[in-house]
Amino acid sequence: MTRILIKGGRVIDPANNTDEVKDILIEDGKIVAGHGSRVTGQEVIEAKGKWVLPGLIDMHAHLRDPGRPDKETIASGSRAAALGGFTTVCCMANTNPPVDNPAVVEYVVAKAAREAVVNVRPIAAVTKGLKGEELAEMGRCRAEGAVAFSDDGQPVMRADLMRRALEYAKQFAVPIISHCEDSNLSADGVMNEGALSTEIGLPGVSHLAEEIMVARDIMLARQFGLVHLAHISTAGAVRLVRQAKVEGVPVTCETCPHYFSLTEAAVKEYDTNAKVNPPLRSAGDVTAVVQGLKDGTIDVIATDHAPHTLEEKTIEFSLAKSGLVGLETALALVITKLIIPNVLSPAQAVEKLAAAPARILNLAGKGSLRPGSDADLIVVDPHAEWTVDAAKFASKGRNTPFSGWTLKGRVLQTIVGGKIVVRDGKLVA
Amino acid sequence: MNKVKGLKSKDLLGLKDLAVEEISLILETARSMKEVISRPIPKVPTLLGKHLVTLFYEPSTRTRTSFNLAAKVLSANVTNVALSSSSVSKGETLIDTVKNLEVMGTDCLIIRHGLGGAPHLAARHTRASIINAGDGFNEHPTQGLLDIFTMLDKKKSVAGKKALIVGDIAHSRVARSNIWGLTKLGAHVTVVGPPTLIPAGIEQLGVKVSYDLDAELKDADFINMLRIQRERMAKSFFPSLEEYSELFGLNAERMRRAKKDVIVMHPGPINRGVELTSEVADGPYNVILDQVTNGVAVRAAILFLLLGGKTRRNHRAVSAK
Numbered sequence: 001m002t003r004i005l006i007k008g009g010r011v012i013d014p015a016n017n018t019d020e021v022k023d024i025l026i027e028d029g030k031i032v033a034g035h036g037s038r039v040t041g042q043e044v045i046e047a048k049g050k051w052v053l054p055g056l057i058d059m060h061a062h063l064r065d066p067g068r069p070d071k072e073t074i075a076s077g078s079r080a081a082a083l084g085g086f087t088t089v090c091c092m093a094n095t096n097p098p099v100d101n102p103a104v105v106e107y108v109v110a111k112a113a114r115e116a117v118v119n120v121r122p123i124a125a126v127t128k129g130l131k132g133e134e135l136a137e138m139g140r141c142r143a144e145g146a147v148a149f150s151d152d153g154q155p156v157m158r159a160d161l162m163r164r165a166l167e168y169a170k171q172f173a174v175p176i177i178s179h180c181e182d183s184n185l186s187a188d189g190v191m192n193e194g195a196l197s198t199e200i201g202l203p204g205v206s207h208l209a210e211e212i213m214v215a216r217d218i219m220l221a222r223q224f225g226l227v228h229l230a231h232i233s234t235a236g237a238v239r240l241v242r243q244a245k246v247e248g249v250p251v252t253c254e255t256c257p258h259y260f261s262l263t264e265a266a267v268k269e270y271d272t273n274a275k276v277n278p279p280l281r282s283a284g285d286v287t288a289v290v291q292g293l294k295d296g297t298i299d300v301i302a303t304d305h306a307p308h309t310l311e312e313k314t315i316e317f318s319l320a321k322s323g324l325v326g327l328e329t330a331l332a333l334v335i336t337k338l339i340i341p342n343v344l345s346p347a348q349a350v351e352k353l354a355a356a357p358a359r360i361l362n363l364a365g366k367g368s369l370r371p372g373s374d375a376d377l378i379v380v381d382p383h384a385e386w387t388v389d390a391a392k393f394a395s396k397g398r399n400t401p402f403s404g405w406t407l408k409g410r411v412l413q414t415i416v417g418g419k420i421v422v423r424d425g426k427l428v429a
Numbered sequence: 430m431n432k433v434k435g436l437k438s439k440d441l442l443g444l445k446d447l448a449v450e451e452i453s454l455i456l457e458t459a460r461s462m463k464e465v466i467s468r469p470i471p472k473v474p475t476l477l478g479k480h481l482v483t484l485f486y487e488p489s490t491r492t493r494t495s496f497n498l499a500a501k502v503l504s505a506n507v508t509n510v511a512l513s514s515s516s517v518s519k520g521e522t523l524i525d526t527v528k529n530l531e532v533m534g535t536d537c538l539i540i541r542h543g544l545g546g547a548p549h550l551a552a553r554h555t556r557a558s559i560i561n562a563g564d565g566f567n568e569h570p571t572q573g574l575l576d577i578f579t580m581l582d583k584k585k586s587v588a589g590k591k592a593l594i595v596g597d598i599a600h601s602r603v604a605r606s607n608i609w610g611l612t613k614l615g616a617h618v619t620v621v622g623p624p625t626l627i628p629a630g631i632e633q634l635g636v637k638v639s640y641d642l643d644a645e646l647k648d649a650d651f652i653n654m655l656r657i658q659r660e661r662m663a664k665s666f667f668p669s670l671e672e673y674s675e676l677f678g679l680n681a682e683r684m685r686r687a688k689k690d691v692i693v694m695h696p697g698p699i700n701r702g703v704e705l706t707s708e709v710a711d712g713p714y715n716v717i718l719d720q721v722t723n724g725v726a727v728r729a730a731i732l733f734l735l736l737g738g739k740t741r742r743n744h745r746a747v748s749a750k
Binding site for chain 2: 193194195196197198199200201202203204206269270311314315316317318319
């Protein structure tokens with residue numbers, strides 16, 4: 001019997017209403033009740049002064065597998081996740097081939113079982129080939145292990161199709177994750193539309209491209225059920241979701257660390273590492289996103305981890321791919337930008353990084369440290385300061401706008417299913 | 430005003446980055462160049478042995494020719510490279526192209542590119558001087574400078590004067606370079622065009638916005654008419670060239686409401702009958718051909734300031750790094 005005792009840490013487990021110093025005992029891959037000191041033959045992890053958290057769950061990452069092993073693989077992406085404190089990663093379907101049929105879902109699940117050091121759960125496509133024309137086989141994909149459905153990377157532009165997708169997905173009780181972008185409005189825009197896009201002469205994307213789709217999806221969800229809005233980035237989108245929740249619409253949403261840590265000013269010198277979709281927004285939008293996190297409008301913090309090669313980023317801004325890597329910086333950005341400035345309590349942050357994603361995706365045994373849960377947990381030193389160095393990422397992606405930033409909060413141990421994957425901040429799996 | 434001896438940067442990427450003193454230095458130098466050009470034998474040996482390359486990813490006749498003539502006045506060698514924008518994503522990267530040209534011994538690359546920020550990217554990856562000959566919607570600094578040079582030629586000063594920039598402000602690099610330069614020199618700039626072609630937040634660059642050409646025309650000292658691209662019509666920025674012309678074109682009747690000594694400019698090529706009727710384009714207040722002449726002088730001044738008096742760089746050592 002494998003036993004691990006995590007001793008004397010501050011256990012922050014909002015799903016279990018817990019925030020107190022206590023020991024956590026792991027037996028055979030599960031959290032068990034009781035005090036560890038009575039048990040012999042166990043490994044002891046000293047966690048005094050540290051936080052002990054349920055393993056984080058990223059419900060929005062691009063692992064580029066199958067298709068682009070030069071950008072990322074399930075293996076490399078899962079290592080990045082482990083270092084960043086994520087014990088479960090849900091990977092998006094816009095791979096090559098896309099995850100739009102049961103065979104590719106099975107490939108992801110099988111490859112993850114072989115190579116991943118954390119749990120990897122596929123999100124399957126809403127439509128065949130992500131083309132927005134015909135529904136993909138959601139039921140068969142679900143049966144192979146898809147935890148949600150999304151054409152993320154592009155919107156489902158047709159309202160009739162989105163309606164059918166929401167209706168049809170109801171029988172599986174999993175959400176459709178909507179990439180909210182009206183692509184006619186965003187057109188050839190490459191950054192947020194406003195005074196700055198005017199100043200530096202790049203085509204802009206109006207905040208309305210996001211908000212009009214958010215509004216549409218809220219109206220559809222009101223009648224047809226569960227929608228989760230990916231990467232919310234504008235003040236208007238936050239306002240729409242807040243109102244929808246007041247009215248009881250079954251809608252949840254996420255934002256990403258870059259939308260509360262950076263404004264559009266990051267692209268001022270044409271820095272392609274800050275090119276992302278939706279684009280980095282104005283200071284007012286950042287304030288609204290932060291407020292949305294604080295008042296609970298925004299349920300989840302996800303990474304939208306989007307690795308790209310150096311070649312795809314070291315070109316003209318308009319030609320560069322959108323996206324940035326986030327798995328290895330997300331928690332430290334949450335601590336530095338939200339917890340230290342008292343926007344969120346540690347428990348509220350863990351709610352958004354673990355408990356809420358588990359609840360939204362119905363991930364049984366995840367997102368909490370209550371006895372009987374899977375032993376997915378992390379030990380974090382919230383005070384440890386470190387400087388972001390993209391060259392040291394376990395991810396193959398180096399495309400981060402946070403290079404050189406000094407952040408607080410370091411993952412010391414990552415335990416997945418009772419197995420130590422990160423020990424003292426180093427990968428050991 | 431403080432006098433400066435040279436330009437701070439090795440590159441000329443935009444008027445946004447230039448100090449007022451640098452703009453003045455360029456304009457002053459251009460006046461000397463204009464004198465050189467007017468000589469019976471318009472050639473000086475200043476840039477003898479320097480190699481310039483024009484690297485154009487978009488077609489251009491005027492700007493490229495103007496740079497060629499300017500270089501020849503200063504005895505520099507010029508090579509013209511034309512690449513199609515459509516091959517950009519497939520072919521060699523901009524950075525590789527620039528580095529290759531650098532190690533061939535190029536001192537200065539004059540780049541025109543359809544995407545904003547492309548010359549900036551190039552400039553970060555080479556020690557050769559980069560001159561922006563127009564990047565996307567961003568800037569066209571030599572055009573902005575020659576426009577201002579022409580205004581000063583006619584009016585002595587732009588400070589306190591009213592300048593209109595009329596037309597497709599949203600997609601115009603000429604507009605942005607004019608706005609940066611003119612506001613720095615104290616002019617009052619108003620941009621005029623249909624709301625669909627006025628970009629978001631332009632007021633924050635220190636200009637006034639108007640949709641009413643007739644109202645703005647009356648007290649304007651300078652009117653810079655931008656070229657309108659037919660393809661904007663297909664994307665519903667405006668419904669027809671005829672309507673555009675009625676609302677935002679200059680014709681003889683409209684000109685009667687303008688000041689007697691107003692200066693009318695156009696960066697070319699003119700869509701006759703759209704932005705300007707021929708009556709206006711060829712009329713007494715137009716300085717459009719002066720602009721073209723001054724373009725050579727301004728570009729010669731910039732080449733001189735960026736390249737003059739500097740020893741040849743050790744290209745191989747640079748690129749081996």
